[in-house]
Amino acid sequence: MSIYQDQIIDHYKYPRNFISLKNPTLEYGDANPVCGDEIHLYIQLDNQEKVERIGFQGKGCAISMASASLLTELLEEMTISEMKKLTNEDIKEMLGISLTPVRLKCAILCLKVLEGAIHKFEGGEVGKSV
Amino acid sequence: MTTLDEQINKIREDFPILKRKVRNGVSLIYLDNAATTQKPKQVVDAISNYYLNVNANVHRGIHALSEEASEMYESAHKKTSDFIGANYEELIFIKNTTEGLNIVANGLKRSLHAGDEIVLTRAEHHSNLVPFIQIAKEKGIKIKYIDFIGFKDLDMSSAEAQITDKTKLLAFPHMSNVLGTITPVKELVKLAHDHGSLVLLDGAQSVPHIPLNVKDLGVDFMAFSGHKMLAPMGTGGLYGKEEHLDELDPQLFGGDMIKSVSYDDASWNVLPYKFEAGTPNVGGMVGLGEAITYLNNIGMNKVKEIEHYLTKYAMDKLSELDFIEVYGPDATKRGGVISFNVTGGKNGVFIHPHDVSTLLDEKGIAIRAGHHCAQPLMNAMNVPATSRISFYIYNSIEEIDKTIEALKEVQTVFN
Numbered sequence: 001m002s003i004y005q006d007q008i009i010d011h012y013k014y015p016r017n018f019i020s021l022k023n024p025t026l027e028y029g030d031a032n033p034v035c036g037d038e039i040h041l042y043i044q045l046d047n048q049e050k051v052e053r054i055g056f057q058g059k060g061c062a063i064s065m066a067s068a069s070l071l072t073e074l075l076e077e078m079t080i081s082e083m084k085k086l087t088n089e090d091i092k093e094m095l096g097i098s099l100t101p102v103r104l105k106c107a108i109l110c111l112k113v114l115e116g117a118i119h120k121f122e123g124g125e126v127g128k129s130v
Numbered sequence: 131m132t133t134l135d136e137q138i139n140k141i142r143e144d145f146p147i148l149k150r151k152v153r154n155g156v157s158l159i160y161l162d163n164a165a166t167t168q169k170p171k172q173v174v175d176a177i178s179n180y181y182l183n184v185n186a187n188v189h190r191g192i193h194a195l196s197e198e199a200s201e202m203y204e205s206a207h208k209k210t211s212d213f214i215g216a217n218y219e220e221l222i223f224i225k226n227t228t229e230g231l232n233i234v235a236n237g238l239k240r241s242l243h244a245g246d247e248i249v250l251t252r253a254e255h256h257s258n259l260v261p262f263i264q265i266a267k268e269k270g271i272k273i274k275y276i277d278f279i280g281f282k283d284l285d286m287s288s289a290e291a292q293i294t295d296k297t298k299l300l301a302f303p304h305m306s307n308v309l310g311t312i313t314p315v316k317e318l319v320k321l322a323h324d325h326g327s328l329v330l331l332d333g334a335q336s337v338p339h340i341p342l343n344v345k346d347l348g349v350d351f352m353a354f355s356g357h358k359m360l361a362p363m364g365t366g367g368l369y370g371k372e373e374h375l376d377e378l379d380p381q382l383f384g385g386d387m388i389k390s391v392s393y394d395d396a397s398w399n400v401l402p403y404k405f406e407a408g409t410p411n412v413g414g415m416v417g418l419g420e421a422i423t424y425l426n427n428i429g430m431n432k433v434k435e436i437e438h439y440l441t442k443y444a445m446d447k448l449s450e451l452d453f454i455e456v457y458g459p460d461a462t463k464r465g466g467v468i469s470f471n472v473t474g475g476k477n478g479v480f481i482h483p484h485d486v487s488t489l490l491d492e493k494g495i496a497i498r499a500g501h502h503c504a505q506p507l508m509n510a511m512n513v514p515a516t517s518r519i520s521f522y523i524y525n526s527i528e529e530i531d532k533t534i535e536a537l538k539e540v541q542t543v544f545n
Contacts, residue, residue: 002492004485004543013479013544035484035500036514059514061482062544103488 003097004062011066016073019055028117029058029130032109037064038130041113043075051075051083061106063099068110070094080118086111134439135527141428142524144170156494159529164307164335164467164520165498166357169417173360176420180413188412189386203412206419207402210367213422214333214352215343219401220375222368223415227334228257230353230368231301233405234330235261237378238299244270247296249327251276251284251313252510253306256503258332262301276302281511282459284313289321297327304336304352308502308516309457310441310464312336319348328374334358337367338522339437339465341430344369356414360421365414368405375401382407433523437466440521440530444468447534453478453541457516466521469502471513472537478545483517489540495533 021027021042029040037060046052054072058065074094075083088108092099099107120126142148147168152158160168180202186195188203211221224230242248248262252275266273274297277288284302293300300322305312315331322329331352336342338359344352351374356365370378380387380398387407389397398404425433442461445468448454453475458464472481483499490497498518501508508515519533 002543003488009544036505036508061484063485103484106484 001097003099003103005097007070008062008066008095008097011069012062015056015065015069017055017069018057020057021053021055024055026117026121027129028113028120028126030109030113030116030127031130032060032064032105035061035106037061037106037109039064039068039110039113040130041068041072041110041117043117045080048079050077050079056110060109063095063103063106064109067091067095067107068113071110071114075114080121083114084118086114134436137432138436138524138526142526144172144424145524146171148524152494152496153492156492159493159495159532161519161521161525161529161533162496162498163522163525164358164518166363167338167360167522168524169360169362169421170424172424173362173417173420177362177413177417180416185413187409199412202416202419203410206415209419209422210415211369213426214337214354214367214369215345216369217372220344220369220372222370222375222402222405223410224353224366224368224405225364225411226357226366227332227353227355230351230366231258231330231332232261233368233381234301234351234353234370234378235265236381238328239265239269240379241377242269242271242298245272245296246298247272247274247294249274249276249289249292249297249300249322251302252278253281253303253309253311253504253507254301255303255307255332255334256505257334258301258303258330259506271298272296278309278311281309281457281507283311283463284318286314286317289318293321293325293327295325297322297325299328299330301330301332303332303334304342305339305465305467306458307335307467308469308504308507308518309459310467310469311459312340312463312465315347315349323348335465335467338425338433340434350374356418356421360424361418362414364411365418372401375405378405380404380407384408386410428523436523437521440525440527441466441468443527444519444521444530444533447530448537451534451537451541452476453545454537457511467518468520469516469518471516472540474541474545478541481540481544483515485544486517486537486540489543490533490536493532493536493539495536497533 024042025045026043031038039058042055044053056068186199188200274292277285279285328350331349333352333354337354352369357363384407445461455473456470487499
């Protein structure tokens, strides 16, 4: 089965929540140095500490962009502790395709960025944001 | 079928890997030769024979095997220096082009001072860029860059502007691994020498593909890799004019590179051993010698002819596809490297090179996608990355036709 299923192509061509937020509660960006994919994530929490608004910006291959787009939909109304529980397996399930180790890195870049955003929000040390 | 096609078919018989299936049982089409080439049976047999029947450490042993191993190693040395038109002493065995470029960069360090300048081009591979960035930072040296006209041809007027009496070293690629452009070596050498600058040529993409002679080119140093010319990985050569190699400081110290050692001091061995410290890659270099024999039997003019034939054909076919943008000069001015992007055409979506590569891979077609170790060039060209196909003597017209058909399908998947 090709990894380029309709859902992937659709989210690559028409990414959801492809915006930057002005005053996000959480934000972070990172790149995959091997292939140059870049993703910047913006999350605004409501007073229940749930995801109220979310946006992403970035550039890269269909897998990295579609994955980020799908992730923004998945995160809607999630709390930080729920977001923290997300793993590579959840990303694979969300995409519904089987990926080689190299292409898996494209898919999970958005998750790495999310983890960075949470870590930064909680006062942890993070690398320089892109 | 032309005579060239027949010759290609005959060459293909020496490369068992070209018969293998990949992924879901599809035939391999290997178009990633600028990254590394496949190896013919003759080369693998030579390495295998060395390890199975000869293996011993070289140069110091008084026994039969050591003598035979030394003879094979030296013979490979001789074949390699002959291949590029160098004297025996002027060819150092190294593990890859990167090592050679680093030996020159670091070896020159002592003679470089604040205010000196190094001139490179906009199309450097990271290996001919990062060593100089490091030295520039350390010694307060300025790096200047020669532009390309439209990312096609090297701009000689830019070269004339950048190379001055402050220039201590001009380093550039004989052929760009991204654009495919073959640079005007002799003109650049003359310009640099007129200003008293040394010249280092990155021959990684030219030595395997075109006949060349370092004396004729006039360069002071040149580095190349064996694995891009049928030989095993971990092999390569650094050429340097004797008087410059004598001046260059060695970077790796130890056995074999010394003349005499006391508890307090050491002096260096003669060339080329001054730069070949420790046990060398004897088996690998025997393979390199055999690869050179193989190429010499075909003839480097024929190698060039085959690659030009394939490149011209592929560029003509690619130019018929309105959803593809090809970078670099026309086929007469380039080697067998074609970088391109599937831009999607007028109303289509840009398809990222990694996606292009994945879709071609599903059909057994191996290409390279990414920044090709040339991130600054990608940024200057304003592309995130490119797809790249690159040929060698065993690629066929049929393989190009299949690749063109596969690219049409790539476009259809997204558009």
